[in-house]
Amino acid sequence: xxxxxxxxQIRFAxxxxxxSSLFCxxxxxxxxxxxxxxxxxxxxxxxxxxxxxxxxxxxHPLDIHYVTKGVQGWPKIIFQVSCLDSIGRSWIVGYxxxxxxxxxxxxxxxxxxxxxxxxxxxxxxxxxxxxxxHQLIQSDVVNLGLNRFKLKTKSKGSIQLQVTLLLxxxxxxxxxxx
Amino acid sequence: xxxFNRCNKVTGVYWLKKDLSDLKIKVKLKSxxxxxxxxxxxxxxxxxxxxxxxxxxxxxxxxxxxxxxxxWEIQRYTDTHNCITxxxxxxxxxxxxxxxxxSKVFTYIHDDYYLPLPLESKKKNGVLNLDTxxxxxxxxxxxxxxxxxxxxxxxxxxxxxxxxxVDTEEWVAMHVVYDNSDYNEDxxxxxxxxxxxxxxxxxxxxxxxxxxxxxxxxxxxxxSVETAAGVPWGYQYAVELEFGDQCGEELSMLLKKVHKRWxxxxxxxxxxxxxxxxxRQFYITLEILTAKAFxxxxxxIKFDIxxxxxxxxxxxxxxxxxxxxAVKIEGTEEWSxxxxxxxxxxxxxxxxxxxxxxxxxxISSDWWGRHRTEGYCYLRLPLEPGCFTKxxxxxxxxxxxxxxxxxxxxxxxxxxxxxxxxxxxxxxxQEANYTYTSTGSIKVRWNIISQTQVGGFIAPAPQPGTSxxxxxxxxxxxxxxxxxxxxxxxxxxxxGLGDVKSNESEADVVIRGDDGNxxxxxx
Numbered sequence: 253x254x255x256x257x258x259x260x261q262i263r264f265a266x267x268x269x270x271x272s273s274l275f276c277x278x279x280x281x282x283x284x285x286x287x288x289x290x291x292x293x294x295x296x297x298x299x300x301x302x303x304x305x306x307x308x309x310x311x312h313p314l315d316i317h318y319v320t321k322g323v324q325g326w327p328k329i330i331f332q333v334s335c336l337d338s339i340g341r342s343w344i345v346g347y348x349x350x351x352x353x354x355x356x357x358x359x360x361x362x363x364x365x366x367x368x369x370x371x372x373x374x375x376x377x378x379x380x381x382x383x384x385x386h387q388l389i390q391s392d393v394v395n396l397g398l399n400r401f402k403l404k405t406k407s408k409g410s411i412q413l414q415v416t417l418l419l420x421x422x423x424x425x426x427x428x429x430x
Numbered sequence: 431x432x433x434f435n436r437c438n439k440v441t442g443v444y445w446l447k448k449d450l451s452d453l454k455i456k457v458k459l460k461s462x463x464x465x466x467x468x469x470x471x472x473x474x475x476x477x478x479x480x481x482x483x484x485x486x487x488x489x490x491x492x493x494x495x496x497x498x499x500x501x502w503e504i505q506r507y508t509d510t511h512n513c514i515t516x517x518x519x520x521x522x523x524x525x526x527x528x529x530x531x532x533s534k535v536f537t538y539i540h541d542d543y544y545l546p547l548p549l550e551s552k553k554k555n556g557v558l559n560l561d562t563x564x565x566x567x568x569x570x571x572x573x574x575x576x577x578x579x580x581x582x583x584x585x586x587x588x589x590x591x592x593x594x595x596v597d598t599e600e601w602v603a604m605h606v607v608y609d610n611s612d613y614n615e616d617x618x619x620x621x622x623x624x625x626x627x628x629x630x631x632x633x634x635x636x637x638x639x640x641x642x643x644x645x646x647x648x649x650x651x652x653x654s655v656e657t658a659a660g661v662p663w664g665y666q667y668a669v670e671l672e673f674g675d676q677c678g679e680e681l682s683m684l685l686k687k688v689h690k691r692w693x694x695x696x697x698x699x700x701x702x703x704x705x706x707x708x709x710r711q712f713y714i715t716l717e718i719l720t721a722k723a724f725x726x727x728x729x730x731i732k733f734d735i736x737x738x739x740x741x742x743x744x745x746x747x748x749x750x751x752x753x754x755x756a757v758k759i760e761g762t763e764e765w766s767x768x769x770x771x772x773x774x775x776x777x778x779x780x781x782x783x784x785x786x787x788x789x790x791x792x793i794s795s796d797w798w799g800r801h802r803t804e805g806y807c808y809l810r811l812p813l814e815p816g817c818f819t820k821x822x823x824x825x826x827x828x829x830x831x832x833x834x835x836x837x838x839x840x841x842x843x844x845x846x847x848x849x850x851x852x853x854x855x856x857x858x859x860q861e862a863n864y865t866y867t868s869t870g871s872i873k874v875r876w877n878i879i880s881q882t883q884v885g886g887f888i889a890p891a892p893q894p895g896t897s898x899x900x901x902x903x904x905x906x907x908x909x910x911x912x913x914x915x916x917x918x919x920x921x922x923x924x925x926g927l928g929d930v931k932s933n934e935s936e937a938d939v940v941i942r943g944d945d946g947n948x949x950x951x952x953x
Contacts, residue, residue, distance in 0.1 A: 254702065269757070322702065323703070323711075323713050323879055323881055326713065326715060326877075326879070328770065350768065350770075351877060354815075354817065354877050354878075354879045355816055355877075363768065364764075364768050366766045394768075396770070397770050397771050398746075400751060401749070401750045401753075402752075403752035404753045405752050405753065405754050405755065406754070407755060407764060407765050407766040410766070424884070425704065425881070425884065426881050426882045426883060427879060427880070428815045428882075429815050430815055430817075
């Protein structure tokens with residue numbers, strides 16, 4: 253069995269247009285060969301107000317230990333950024349996904365986010381005045397490229413992720429990663 | 431070190447699997463190295479000239495509740511007049527019949543009642559203790575006065591089963607004792623001096639054995655024989671316990687079984703998925719991240735991957751991203767995609783891995799449904815393991831007549847301007863005497879891992895039992911997941927409709943019933 257340690261943090265989100273607080277739910281997705289030995293592959297950050305630089309600092313720690321019996325299905329991380337307004341309503345303002353690098357060591361990854369746009373004029377007006385957003389029913393669309401061409405989205409800001417990867421025993425099984 | 435040796439006696443507790451009839455208690459005794467162990471002057475003058483510093487280890491083996499008599503006990507029990515109790519008489523008979531020899535290390539068994547049992551140090555049960563504490567705090571006074579009585583008797587009602595067991599605990603004791611008494615020539619006792627080497631208490635209720643001191647080694651941490659006041663007598667001893675061989679056999683059998691099961695499980699887990707022999711597998715994760723600085727909004731990217739013939743690939747090699755509306759960051763328009771493409775390529779082992787070609791076309795769309803090519807770009811992707819990021823500049827061919835071209839583009843749109851994308855990769859081979867206009871840029875990131883067969887590892891044979899079952903399970907899980915999702919969607923959809931829906935459904939039934947044939951029509 254080969255092992256992969258993912259250590260790091262979700263640092264901040266920037267350039268989101270929302271003025272309310274932002275928080276983020278994340279989830280690690282991997283193939284059937286991969287098993288989480290320790291750590292939480294899903295979680296949620298704190299919600300933070302946007303500062304003058306249009307960024308929200310989360311500094312949410314990540315520590316996951318995977319064991320695997322195959323290279324296929326290398327872990328990915330999916331983000332779902334939501335906003336929380338002053339009267340406690342929350343809705344999704346961004347989806348994002350990135351594949352984790354296979355090179356050991358520290359990495360800084362920027363994950364660009366997007367959100368489905370309102371399809372009708374009424375929806376646009378409602379969202380402008382009342383808030384709210386369209387959501388994906390099948391969240392698989394975020395990490396799988398298939399069937400995505402039907403989607404009309406609006407680009408949002410980005411999330412900065414800082415991870416350090418430790419790989420163990422991969423070279424024993426003939427895996428070359430750098 | 432001396433202090434440690436004096437204090438190294440700890441109590442051991444053994445939970446027993448069966449009764450103590452097979453228990454063997456071994457006590458090894460040897461004289462301590464030091465002045466006492468030196469030969470006496472008389473011995474030296476009488477005997478040979480050689481100094482004898484033999485440290486002979488005496489070994490005494492006792493069974494559970496086996497009576498071994500000391501010299502004074504034999505003296506006492508031989509005479510019938512000294513025997514009063516039934517136990518004394520039994521001992522008298524035993525000595526008469528078996529011709530017992532006195533021993534320096536002897537035993538007191540449970541019938542002797544010489545030494546205290548742990549029963550005396552028994553703790554009071556928790557409920558009573560709590561009451562006594564409450565009494566001490568004098569919290570009970572007020573309540574006691576109100577109800578005018580002591581409620582202690584009712585506490586027995588709250589005793590748990592565990593507490594009741596404590597009351598009925600029974601102990602069986604055995605002591606191994608060293609006899610250091612002084613005797614005269616006729617073996618008559620002058621001064622009685624004994625030291626307990628070992629105390630064993632068996633709790634018959636819960637079936638465990640307390641041994642004080644615990645098992646030790648004569649070489650590593652011997653116990654010293656000493657009086658109750660701590661004066662050493664120049665002897666060291668060690669204790670060993672044997673619970674019978676069967677227990678060990680059972681344990682070894684159990685361990686073997688566990689080990690076999692573990693090995694079987696590990697074997698399945700250790701089967702790392704390897705590429706077929708003679709091939710090298712490449713796992714590529716390509717991400718189309720962002721696009722920047724294109725003319726029109728609502729952009730999507732169409733990609734086409736071309737793979738040389740010698741590479742085997744079963745994945746989809748073309749597709750397009752979602753349509754994205756721009757966001758302005760520091761005055762530049764940017765489109766986010768985060769589109770992940772995964773490829774699994776296989777090539778023969780001896781070959782140098784060739785590069786693959788990635789063609790991308792950025793296309794914009796407007797609210798009228800007109801699509802326009804914004805730019806093309808090409809990336810030669812060498813199959814080299816690692817993680818890479820690149821920003822690709824895009825360009826599109828420009829017609830000679832600018833006015834015609836621009837007006838056509840504005841009014842009609844138009845995409846897929848280049849039929850054969852190979853022209854981007856090898857422009858010199860094609861007749862391409864038209865000019866290009868540079869447009870925006872596309873940022874991509876890719877990650878390549880390669881895997882080959884290593885000498886020691888062979889591709890695992892498919893395991894019929896486990897793999898098919900797991901596949902079946904996965905399928906079942908996926909089906910269940912989909913079913914739950916569909917059900918949740920249905921529930922969510924029907925929830926908001928409420929009463930209106932119920933009225934409508936009645937009307938629907940009426941309309942459906944109009945068919946007359948009793949067959950319902952579905953939209």
